[in-house]
Amino acid sequence: MTKEQRPLNEIVEKLEAAWNNSDRVAWTALFADDSDFIHVLGGHFHGRTEIECGHRTIFDTIYKGSLNGFKVEGVRFVRPDVAIVFIFATTYSGGGEEPGRRVENRDVSKHTGDHRRRADIVGHVSPGAPHQGQSADREIARH
Numbered sequence: 001m002t003k004e005q006r007p008l009n010e011i012v013e014k015l016e017a018a019w020n021n022s023d024r025v026a027w028t029a030l031f032a033d034d035s036d037f038i039h040v041l042g043g044h045f046h047g048r049t050e051i052e053c054g055h056r057t058i059f060d061t062i063y064k065g066s067l068n069g070f071k072v073e074g075v076r077f078v079r080p081d082v083a084i085v086f087i088f089a090t091t092y093s094g095g096g097e098e099p100g101r102r103v104e105n106r107d108v109s110k111h112t113g114d115h116r117r118r119a120d121i122v123g124h125v126s127p128g129a130p131h132q133g134q135s136a137d138r139e140i141a142r143h
Helices: 006-020 024-029 047-060 137-142
Strands: 036-038 044-046 067-079 082-092 102-112 120-125
Touching: 006 024, 006 067, 006 082, 024 047, 036 047, 044 047
Parallel strands: 036 120
Antiparallel strands: 036 044, 067 082, 082 102, 102 120
16 A cells, blocks of 8 residues: 555545444545535435435434445546545444345545545445456446
8 A cells, every 4th residue: 555545545444433333423524525425226415414414314224233344445546636446345234124234335436636534435336346356447437
């Protein structure tokens, strides 16, 4: 990992910790004010307020008590101030209908400007996600 990539990995680590603590405030604080978030079902949240509201809902319902593990699969700097981060996520459901159910998905995070502190989740691909080794570039093009 390069020194340029380390701050991006730290954002992903903070996202994981916020999720695992069901802390929608800490989760949302990691996004830019005008972020766009495409969630696992394909819906779109724009801005921190919508992202926070959406995560309050899921942390209180379908993802209550869930745990998430994030792994950075790659970082691509398309300009010095723009980075694309490819994330593999493994979610274990909480105490809902299927406790312990495992769901894997891929996220594509775009970091612009002060990319060391804020993120946009611009793509979120669930069960049909490409397997490791396939190009994630096609997933960016779809969003």
